[in-house]
Amino acid sequence: MNLLPSDEINFINGENEDDAMEVNNRGKRVASAGNGSVSVNSSKMQKQKGLIDLYFTPRPEIVVQKRKEGGKQTTINDACKKKLRGRACATFARWMYDAGIAFNTIKYDSFAEVIEAIGHYGPGMKPPSYHEVRVPLLRKELDNTNALMNDHREEWSKFGCSLMADGWTDKRGRTLLNFLVNSPKGTMFIESIDTSSFLKDGKMLEKEHSHLYWTPCATYCLDLMLEDIGKILSISRTMQRAMELNSYIYMRPKLLNIMRNFTYKKELFRPAKTRFATCFITLSSIHKQKNNLRKMFTSEEWNRSKWAKEEAGKRVASYVLMPSFWNNIVFSLKVSGPLISVLRLVDGEKKPPMGYIYAAKDRAKEAIAKSFGEVEDKYKDIFEIIDKR
Structure with missing residues (x-):
């Protein structure tokens, strides 16, 4: 029996793991299952994903990072993949033009991770629905952001932090203050507040919290x-x-x-x-x-x-x-x-x-x-x- 490469092994819909696959010299697969065998043309069989792929498929962000560091992945057919990539890029670009998405979004690391994740799924992926991106996925991302902020909060308690306020006026004439916290770990956005009925500075915070002191922005001054x-x-x-x-x-x-x-x-x-x-x-x-x-x-x-x-x-x-x-x-x-x-x-x-x-x-x-x-x-x-x- 000729052993197949590891990427040809699939576990589909709970099939018996004892079932074996053989490839004859004419390019056909022979599936042995129990007492019978069936010849199937390998070119017509679509590779499918199973539970094992969830454990052995690398995370998209890791793949993107390795690619940035110069890691090169092996390909089966470079010419074929070049055509497929061109088709995929043209389709994606057409969607960008149709939706009016800014070109600089392509530079985000998160975009490369999206492409990698879609590639891991393979053909036939159903896109997220309007409800999914608006409710459950948004809530999930909010939970991820809050978890990320926990690390920052630990830094704030250890080394202190700076509360930054950025005032601006929107199209409706409202005076808004964006509050951010800066520490050695980085800057995090906290909240945006409508301060139309108050002064647009941090003096009122000083009155309520005596341990705070107001330092104005150099550019603003x-x-x-x-x-x-x-x-x-x-x-x-x-x-x-x-x-x-x-x-x-x-x-x-x-x-x-x-x-x-x-x-x-x-x-x-x-x-x-x-x-x-x-x-x-x-x-x-x-x-x-x-x-x-x-x-x-x-x-x-x-x-x-x-x-x-x-x-x-x-x-x-x-x-x-x-x-x-x-x-x-x-x-x-x-x-x-x-x-x-x-x-x-x-x-x-x-x-x-x-x-x-x-x-x-x-x-x-x-x-x-x-x-x-x-x-x-x-x-x-x-x-x-x-x-x-």
């Missing part, structure tokens, strides 16, 4: 500094004019194309990490194109256009040709530039120590003072805003 600086009359008026200029050009595609010809494809709008940083960085982009914008608004192309005859067009053109507009932009950049540099530092991927942030803040003040020739009257109000935060 810097953004508040820029916001307060933006309220200074000369800076506020300059920002309004700059945003009006920016909006007027970008809302008119043909005019935008003319501007790009004059600026050599350089843009005026520059998004940043925070709203007020975006305003100041946009001012910087406009200032860099000062000469090109002045050329555009004094060119024959502009003078012959319909926009030169509009009230709004005349107004934005006057801003560009106004010396005080550019002087106020320079003033705004002198006071905001060093602070935006600190903002980039604290909001980067690598978080510097808090002491280093305070040192960077002091250097920002030194840079501001130096830009005004150490004439204190020119930057005294700015320093008061910085020190208040």
Whole structure:
């Protein structure tokens, strides 16, 4: 009798384990069961899974991890599997496009584990139902998450932790606070609370729990500094004019194309990490194109256009040709530039120590003072805003 490889052995529906399988020289299987035998074409037999597969099939996350570490699995027929994989990937991609799923979800380790788990099941797997993913599977995942948090809670009791609050406003105008806990083991999301009727900070927690102390977010504080600086009359008026200029050009595609010809494809709008940083960085982009914008608004192309005859067009053109507009932009950049540099530092991927942030803040003040020739009257109000935060 020729012994079959281990992956050809199946235990199906409680069949007698003493039944043997033989393969003859013509590529047919002969199933011996009791006194009779039946010839079956092996190509028509579908491999099925049994209870033993549950014990010897590796967990999907383990397989994914080994693959990341460079482990290579043997294949029976690489050419065939390449075609099957192409078909499966095309089908899955079509589902992504149909459902509008973000492309970056492919990078999740959990996605690779899903593919591996489906592969372990084999052909004919019935997909989960709407009810399953909405109720029982969701509850099961919640239990898994709570079990994971137990390990974190043990770390909190041993080494302490930091309670982090992240405030934001949703589309319905509600003020929400997300609470997270950070420890050496990592950061865990705890709860989101509607605080529309309360202040959006942690001061009320300090009143109720004396052992807590409030440490504001460095990025948030810097953004508040820029916001307060933006309220200074000369800076506020300059920002309004700059945003009006920016909006007027970008809302008119043909005019935008003319501007790009004059600026050599350089843009005026520059998004940043925070709203007020975006305003100041946009001012910087406009200032860099000062000469090109002045050329555009004094060119024959502009003078012959319909926009030169509009009230709004005349107004934005006057801003560009106004010396005080550019002087106020320079003033705004002198006071905001060093602070935006600190903002980039604290909001980067690598978080510097808090002491280093305070040192960077002091250097920002030194840079501001130096830009005004150490004439204190020119930057005294700015320093008061910085020190208040």
